[in-house]
Amino acid sequence: MNATKKILIVEDNEDLLHMLSNTLRGEGFLVVETKDGLQGFKIAQEEHPDLILLDLDIPGIDGLTFLKKLRGDKKNKDTPVIIFSNSADIENISEAMEQDVFCYLVKSDWELNEVIGKVKEALK
C-alpha cells in the first residue's frame, strides 16, 4: 500500500482551486492549497510534496519563475510538476518544457477527470 501522496496546488482562481482539491481529496490524496506563488514555494520547500499542480498566471511570483526556483532547490529538483495555463501560448509552453515538467495543460481543453488521470500518471 503506497503512502498517501501529497499534492501541492498553486492556483489563484478560488473555484478552480476548490474543485481540484475536492476531487483530489476524494481520490485519497493529501492536498495542500495556495493561491500565491511565493507562499507555494515556501510550502514546497517545507513540505516536499510528491507532485505540484502549478498555474502559470499567479500572483506573488509568476509560474515560470516559481518553476525555475523550484528546480534550483535541492529537495525539489525532481518533484514532478504539472503546469496549467489559460492560454496555449507556444512561447510559454516551450519555456516551461525546458524546465522539465511532466506536462502542460491548457485548462479549457481538459476535463477535470482527465486532469486527475494525468496526476495519477505523474505519480506512478
Add this chain to the structure above:
Amino acid sequence: MSLKIIHELNIRAQCQRLGVGLWSCPQFIFLIMGVVVISTILISYNVGQRYIDAQIVAIIVLFVTVFLFIISFIIIRAFEQVVKSKKLESEQAKEVLKLKDQFVFIAAHELRNPANAIKWGLSSLREEHPELAVKGKKLLDIIQRGNDRLLFLVKDILEVSRIEGGTIKITLKKISIDDVLTKACEEVQQSVRGQNSTIDCHINNDLPLVWGDSAKLEEVFVNLLSNAVKYGREGTNASVSTEVKDTTVVFHIADRGVGLSQEDQKHIFRKFWRSRKVHDTEGTGLGLFITKHLIELMSGRIWFTSKLEEGTTFSFSLKRADVPRLAGVGE
C-alpha cells in the same frame, strides 16, 4: 546651410509633407500674403504720391504696411494652431485605440478562469450527482453548450486582439501539407458528425514543401473546412484540391452551398460579420478575419469565388519552399 534654405523655399514639398492642400498650407498662404502686402504698399504709395503730400503718404504707407503685417501674422498663426491641434487629435486617437486593444486582451483573458470553472463545475456535477445529470440533462446541456461557445468566442477574441496588436507569433518553417491537412480534416470530421455535408480531403501526395507555420496553417484549414461543411447543402461534399504553380501552392476549398450574394461578398473578411442566410448558433464571425490575417502573415494570399445557390470556393496560396528563397520569406 544653403541647402536647408533652398529646401525651406520649396513650398510645394513643404505643403505635401504637412498633408494638406495648397490653400490650406501655411507656407503657401504666407507667400501669397507677402505678395498682397508688397503690392498694397506699392499701390498705396503710387496712388498717394499723386494726390497727397509725400510725407503724409509715407506715414499712410507705413501704417498700412504695419496693419497688413499684423493681419498676416494672425492668419498664419491661426493656421499653425489648426495643424497642431489636428496632429494632437490623431495621436490621442491612436493612444485610445491602443488602450482599447489592451483592455480587450486583458478582459478576454480574465473571462477564461470563470469559463473554465463552469466547465469543470459541470463535469463534476454530472459525476457526483448522476441522478441530476439525468433529470436535468437538457438544462445541463444548454449550460454546457453556452459555456463551450463562450470559451470558443474568448479564444477567437484573444486571437483577433493579438493580430491587431501585432503580437501574434508566426514561425515560418518548411512544412509538409499532408500532415497538417490530415490533422485538420480529422478534427473537422469529428466535430461535424451528423451535419449535412461531408468532406473529401483527398489530395496529391507529392506536394512540394511550403513556407508556413504548421499550427496556424492547421487553424486556417480547420476554419475553411468547417465553414465549407457548415454552409454546404444537405447531401453534398465539400472538397479540397490543390494546384502547384511556379512559386506557390494554391489550395481550393469548395462547397456546394448557398453561396454568397454580391453584398455579402464585400463584408466577408470583416470582424464579426455573419451571413444572414445561415441560422446556426455556433460561429463567431471572426473565423475568416483571423484566417485572412494568418495567411497574410505567412506571406500568402486568400481569395474566393462564389455563386448564389451554387456554392463558394475559398482559395489561398502559400509560397513554395523548394524554389530559390525569395527575399523576406522564412529563415
